[in-house]
Amino acid sequence: MTKKEKRKRKKQDRGIVDFMMVANHFFHALKEWILEMDDPRNPSYTTYTQTDLTYMAILKNVCGQHSMREMEENFNKETCIATLRLMSGNQNLEEMPHYDTLNYYLEKLSPDCLSGLRKKMVTSLIRGKQFNRGRMLGKYWRIILDGTGLFYFKEKHCDNCLCVTRKTDDGKAMKLYYHKVLEAKIVLNDNVVISLGTEFIENEKEDISKQDCEINAAKRLLKKIKKDYKRLPICVQGDALYATEPFMNLCRKKYHWEYLFTQKNTRQKKLGEGFEWIKSGEDTTRKKGLCKEKGTAYYANHVEELAEKEEVMNVLEYEYETKDKEGKKQIIRFQWISSLEVTNRNLEEIILAGRGRWKIENEGFNNQKNGIYRIEHLNSKNSNAMKNHYLLTQISDILMQLYLAWNPYIKELKQSIKNTSSGLLESFRGLTVTQEDVSYINRYTTVYLE
Numbered sequence: 550m551t552k553k554e555k556r557k558r559k560k561q562d563r564g565i566v567d568f569m570m571v572a573n574h575f576f577h578a579l580k581e582w583i584l585e586m587d588d589p590r591n592p593s594y595t596t597y598t599q600t601d602l603t604y605m606a607i608l609k610n611v612c613g614q615h616s617m618r619e620m621e622e623n624f625n626k627e628t629c630i631a632t633l634r635l636m637s638g639n640q641n642l643e644e645m646p647h648y649d650t651l652n653y654y655l656e657k658l659s660p661d662c663l664s665g666l667r668k669k670m671v672t673s674l675i676r677g678k679q680f681n682r683g684r685m686l687g688k689y690w691r692i693i694l695d696g697t698g699l700f701y702f703k704e705k706h707c708d709n710c711l712c713v714t715r716k717t718d719d720g721k722a723m724k725l726y727y728h729k730v731l732e733a734k735i736v737l738n739d740n741v742v743i744s745l746g747t748e749f750i751e752n753e754k755e756d757i758s759k760q761d762c763e764i765n766a767a768k769r770l771l772k773k774i775k776k777d778y779k780r781l782p783i784c785v786q787g788d789a790l791y792a793t794e795p796f797m798n799l800c801r802k803k804y805h806w807e808y809l810f811t812q813k814n815t816r817q818k819k820l821g822e823g824f825e826w827i828k829s830g831e832d833t834t835r836k837k838g839l840c841k842e843k844g845t846a847y848y849a850n851h852v853e854e855l856a857e858k859e860e861v862m863n864v865l866e867y868e869y870e871t872k873d874k875e876g877k878k879q880i881i882r883f884q885w886i887s888s889l890e891v892t893n894r895n896l897e898e899i900i901l902a903g904r905g906r907w908k909i910e911n912e913g914f915n916n917q918k919n920g921i922y923r924i925e926h927l928n929s930k931n932s933n934a935m936k937n938h939y940l941l942t943q944i945s946d947i948l949m950q951l952y953l954a955w956n957p958y959i960k961e962l963k964q965s966i967k968n969t970s971s972g973l974l975e976s977f978r979g980l981t982v983t984q985e986d987v988s989y990i991n992r993y994t995t996v997y998l999e
């Protein structure tokens with residue numbers, strides 16, 4: 550593509566108008582859903598509707614505004630006010646809400662409201678059937694558990710802070726307070742992996758010896774997911790932390806889900822020692838030339854006896870040869886443990902699903918931390934507002950990922966996510982959304998995703 554062609558193509562990119570079209574296509578009732586949330590404010594003092602505030606927060610995220618102050622400066626334009634008015638449907642909107650107004654609202658709003666909003670969005674994507682091909686083995690929705698640290702403080706910030714003692718460079722012990730979050734992401738397809746559930750990992754009591762940990766948070770999170778998505782066929786994925794018998798039991802026996810966990814020798818010792826034996830055993834199947842690396846896989850079903858466990862255990866290993874930076878031969882090896890019975894036919898798909906989880910963990914949070922959202926930036930010191938800001942980022946990310954998956958210009962112009970979000974900001978600030986745009990936003994009925 551020549552430079553001139555690129556400029557021409559870029560002009561067709563309508564930025565914020567297309568973003569609104571995609572959002573409207575997937576979630577016709579988004580506005581109504583936001584208004585259905587329990588408004589915590591005293592109605593006689595409110596100027597802004599819940600849609601004004603929620604859409605402003607969504608725009609803050611998708612336009613890559615990292616701080617509340619930055620947002621306030623950049624959004625202070627007539628065009629922005631007019632577009633927000635269109636999005637929120639509040640005809641009386643005359644000014645952009647002040648960031649204190651947004652924070653005050655988020656301090657009071659129950660995080661359950663935003664979780665509920667996300668549930669409606671995810672449910673409608675699943676029911677829409679557009680992503681049915683993304684299911685594993687044609688049946689299971691992959692749910693990936695992934696935890697990360699969010700905010701770090703030198704002084705105790707609230708009663709729910711987690712605490713760790715770190716050694717500083719001069720050898721002194723220093724206490725560090727922090728907040729952690731556990732995410733459950735649902736894989737809709739290779740490019741669209743969105744948040745389905747969030748559990749904040751925090752101390753219930755001040756007693757720091759009883760720190761909440763990821764596995765307990767995961768148990769709470771699974772319980773919520775079962776409640777919200779009763780009949781959804783699920784395959785839970787996670788790292789070796791979860792590859793323990795009680796947790797596997799919980800997934801399979803209690804919730805009737807399948808699982809696929811990374812296996813490490815430290816977690817299932819007996820199994821780790823036995824893996825070499827499994828490879829040479831007569832019940833083991835070996836298959837060569839798999840995946841794009843043409844590697845080799847081994848699998849054996851029902852090795853629970855060997856692992857001295859009762860829970861169903863099917864194991865598989867995938868390895869391939871590559872060269873490191875110095876050109877030395879190197880073997881890359883993955884091992885998994887699963888409730889799904891492995892066959893020659895489903896082997897490659899299970900391997901790809903297992904490796905995909907690794908990719909998502911590394912890329913997903915990294916994008917959210919260092920890419921456009923900066924989820925580690927503290928928008929409010931209030932812990933309730935902090936949670937709501939986080940949930941709003943996940944909701945924005947659902948809209949952003951759908952927009953990115955639809956956007957034909959990004960692929961053609963090989964545009965980065967960062968530039969796409971600057972493009973959204975530019976169009977939000979500069980573009981007057983016309984009546985013609987409005988009918989385009991509402992009329993568009995077929996949206997093809999990559």
Ligand SMILES: [Zn+2]
Nearest residue numbers: 706707709710
């Ligand atoms: Zn805290």
